[in-house]
Amino acid sequence: MVRSEETKPQFKTGKARGRPRSFDRTTALEQAVLAFWEHGYEATSVSDLTRVMGIGAPSLYAAFGDKQALFAEVVAEYGTRYGSFTGRALAEEPTARAAVARILREAAAEYTAPGRPHGCLVIHAATNCTTPEVEESLRERRNANLVAFERRIEADIAAGELPADLDAAAFARHAGAVVQGMSQQARDGASRQELEAVAEIAMNIWPRT
Amino acid sequence: MVRSEETKPQFKTGKARGRPRSFDRTTALEQAVLAFWEHGYEATSVSDLTRVMGIGAPSLYAAFGDKQALFAEVVAEYGTRYGSFTGRALAEEPTARAAVARILREAAAEYTAPGRPHGCLVIHAATNCTTPEVEESLRERRNANLVAFERRIEADIAAGELPADLDAAAFARHAGAVVQGMSQQARDGASRQELEAVAEIAMNIWPRT
DNA sequence: TCTTTTCTGTAACGACCGCTAGGGAAATGC
DNA sequence: GCATTTCCCTAGCGGTCGTTACAGAAAAGA
Numbered sequence: 001m002v003r004s005e006e007t008k009p010q011f012k013t014g015k016a017r018g019r020p021r022s023f024d025r026t027t028a029l030e031q032a033v034l035a036f037w038e039h040g041y042e043a044t045s046v047s048d049l050t051r052v053m054g055i056g057a058p059s060l061y062a063a064f065g066d067k068q069a070l071f072a073e074v075v076a077e078y079g080t081r082y083g084s085f086t087g088r089a090l091a092e093e094p095t096a097r098a099a100v101a102r103i104l105r106e107a108a109a110e111y112t113a114p115g116r117p118h119g120c121l122v123i124h125a126a127t128n129c130t131t132p133e134v135e136e137s138l139r140e141r142r143n144a145n146l147v148a149f150e151r152r153i154e155a156d157i158a159a160g161e162l163p164a165d166l167d168a169a170a171f172a173r174h175a176g177a178v179v180q181g182m183s184q185q186a187r188d189g190a191s192r193q194e195l196e197a198v199a200e201i202a203m204n205i206w207p208r209t
Numbered sequence: 210m211v212r213s214e215e216t217k218p219q220f221k222t223g224k225a226r227g228r229p230r231s232f233d234r235t236t237a238l239e240q241a242v243l244a245f246w247e248h249g250y251e252a253t254s255v256s257d258l259t260r261v262m263g264i265g266a267p268s269l270y271a272a273f274g275d276k277q278a279l280f281a282e283v284v285a286e287y288g289t290r291y292g293s294f295t296g297r298a299l300a301e302e303p304t305a306r307a308a309v310a311r312i313l314r315e316a317a318a319e320y321t322a323p324g325r326p327h328g329c330l331v332i333h334a335a336t337n338c339t340t341p342e343v344e345e346s347l348r349e350r351r352n353a354n355l356v357a358f359e360r361r362i363e364a365d366i367a368a369g370e371l372p373a374d375l376d377a378a379a380f381a382r383h384a385g386a387v388v389q390g391m392s393q394q395a396r397d398g399a400s401r402q403e404l405e406a407v408a409e410i411a412m413n414i415w416p417r418t
Numbered sequence: 419t420c421t422t423t424t425c426t427g428t429a430a431c432g433a434c435c436g437c438t439a440g441g442g443a444a445a446t447g448c
Numbered sequence: 449g450c451a452t453t454t455c456c457c458t459a460g461c462g463g464t465c466g467t468t469a470c471a472g473a474a475a476a477g478a
Contacts (some may be wrong), residue, residue, distance in 0.1 A: 016422030018476045040337025042251065045465055057467075063425095067466065127336045128249025139397050153440055170406035173399065174367065177390025177407050182334065184389045185382065188348050196384050197379035205413045227454030228445040255436055265457060276436065374445070 025063055032064075033081070034076045038117040040125045041071055061124055068134060071125075075138070080119045085110060086179075090148055096156040097206045100175045101150070104199035107179050111186035112195060117188040123180050134208050146185040148178045171205075178202045234272055237262040241289070242283045247326040249334045250280055250343050277343060280334075284347070287330045292321060295388075299357055304363040306415045309358070310382045313408035317386055320395035321404060328396040332389050355385045370417055380414075386410045 009011050009057050031052045035044050046067055064070040093099035111119050122141050129135035132167045149172035156162040240261045244253045255276055259266050273279040294315045302308035320328050331350050338344040358381035365371040391404050 011213045016423080016424095017476055019426080020477090021425060022474090039339075043337045043339045045464080046462085053295055058428095058469095059426065061467070065228070124336055126395075127321045127333055130248075130252045134251075141398055142393075167406060167410075170403070173394065173403055173408045174387075177387055177394055178383075180393045181386025183389035184351075184393070185386055186221070187336075188351055190382065194379070194382055197376060198383045201376075201379055201383045202386075202411075203413050205410050224453095226446055227452080227455085228443075230455065231444090256432080256434085266436085267458095271435070271455070403454065 015074065021059065021063065023053070023059065025053050025118070028055060028063070028079055029070075029127045031071060033078050033121075034071055036071060036074050036125050037078065039127055040127070040130070040149040047157075051078075068120060071134060072137070075122070075125075075141070075185035079141075082110065082116075082120060083120065086145060091123050094133075095161050096149075097203075099152055100206075101203050103174070103175070104178060104182070104202060105196065107182055108192050108199050111183050112192040118205045119183040120179075124187065142176070146172050149175050166207065173203065174202075230272065231269070232262070232268065234262050237264060237272070238279075238282060238286055241279055242286050242330075243325060245280060245283050245334050246287065246330040249336065250338055250340070255333060263384065273330070277340065280343060281346070284331070284334075284350070288350075291319065291325075292329065292331060295354060296357070299361050300406075302372050305358075306371075306412075308324050308361055309415075310408075310412050312384070313391070313411060314405060315389055316406035317401050317408050319332045320392050328392040332392045333396065351385070351389075357386050359365040375416065381412075 031054070032049055035048055038044075039048070046060065046103050049067075049070070050060055055063075060070070060073060064073060086103050088146060089099045089102040089106065093102055107120075122138050122145075126135045126138040150168050153162065153166070153168040153171050157164060157166055157168060173184065179196070182190075183200075186195060220352040240263070241258055244257055244261050247253075249264060254264060255269065258276075258279070259269055262269065263274075269279070273282060295312050298308045298311040298315065300309055316329075331347050331354075335344045361392070362371065362375070362377040363378050366377060367376055367380075384385050387407070391407060394407075395404060
């Protein structure tokens with residue numbers, strides 16, 4: 001029996017036959033984002049999810065596939081809604097240094113924002129995970145971020161904005177390490193001001209221009 | 210019925226009455242260290258533990274109490290066997306700067322040492338943990354490390370070794386963030402050389418003397 | 419109205435979780 | 449030899465995990 005499989009909110013594809021679903025898929029997804037963000041993939045059970053999403057298990061499975069597919073959608077939603085500040089900084093700031101400075105500054109605020117879980121979902125939600133593909137998917141996202149940092153730094157070197165002998169990969173790794181450490185400390189209770197101080201100190205590694 | 214409760218290897222307290230245990234408690238504990246270190250508290254099941262320790266579940270419970278007590282003993286064993294390099298550096302190096310430099314350099318090696326799990330058990334093994342006391346116990350250890358960094362920096366300020374207006378708490382937090390970020394990246398596949406480059410870059414924040 | 423389609427709620431599946439009762443087995447002291 | 453103490457193994461406890469069968473309810477099309 002073929003199932004409709006993960007019916008995203010059908011816009012005007014026909015006329016929506018049969019009984020319509022009684023919950024808003026987007027707001028349910030947002031609640032799942034918060035739950036996975038706070039407790040991680042494994043520690044968030046399906047019954048936790050059905051409770052915070054306000055739906056029954058069969059509705060969850062009909063709308064999102066299974067727990068792993070829901071998590072993948074959660075990660076994508078998190079990326080566009082909460083995790084896009086790094087990409088924006090890399091694209092909008094005139095130099096790699098300015099981009100990293102903005103990323104660290106904004107991370108201090110994002111990772112301690114009131115009313116939502118602290119730290120970064122991509123960094124924490126799939127650590128110590130018994131499902132290897134889930135752990136690997138977030139690891140790939142983290143490493144992709146390092147590559148994005150590195151590419152931006154390389155562009156500045158090519159443009160003469162940074163010294164030719166600067167180790168782009170190492171500087172990118174350093175920026176990533178500071179971001180990841182700040183996220184960990186946000187989870188451990190650090191305040192926005194404390195993380196901003198860390199960000200400011202960390203920026204002193206960049207060569208004087 | 211009162212149980213003997215966690216009989217540590219009885220030295221010469223009497224003559225060891227009854228049937229002696231058939232496994233070596235220390236080597237079994239070491240296997241538990243490696244298992245918890247690699248997969249974390251929740252993701253390491255009791256049956257995982259009994260397998261790698263080579264004993265049955267009742268033997269495990271008789272010798273170590275329960276899973277949580279075993280984990281506490283594992284954390285202590287990890288601290289003395291693998292995690293003591295930070296305390297040594299803080300105690301032995303002549304300045305805070307030298308201590309942090311040594312900590313970062315040694316962390317690059319420790320967190321990527323072949324033949325054992327990468328990264329730091331204290332940083333990773335209790336993230337996304339459904340047992341709040343376990344998560345909290347490692348969080349306290351991490352925050353205690355930050356305080357130790359801060360105290361060492363304050364001592365250098367008091368001795369005139371560092372500027373009087375230097376923000377000891379922020380510098381301590383920065384060092385901790387770099388260490389935690391390096392540990393995360395070690396788990397994500399970074400090599401010792403890559404982490405040593407990060408460590409070297411991170412040391413450039415310290416004021417010129 | 420009646421059929422068709424799709425969603426919802428109940429209730430349960432098999433698997434694994436941390437943990438332990440209970441009966442022998444192996445050492446001691448006498 | 450015997451009784452005592454302690455350990456190990458088998459087997460299973462109650463509970464939760466992710467997932468789904470099934471039947472009834474609610475919409476559309478005829």
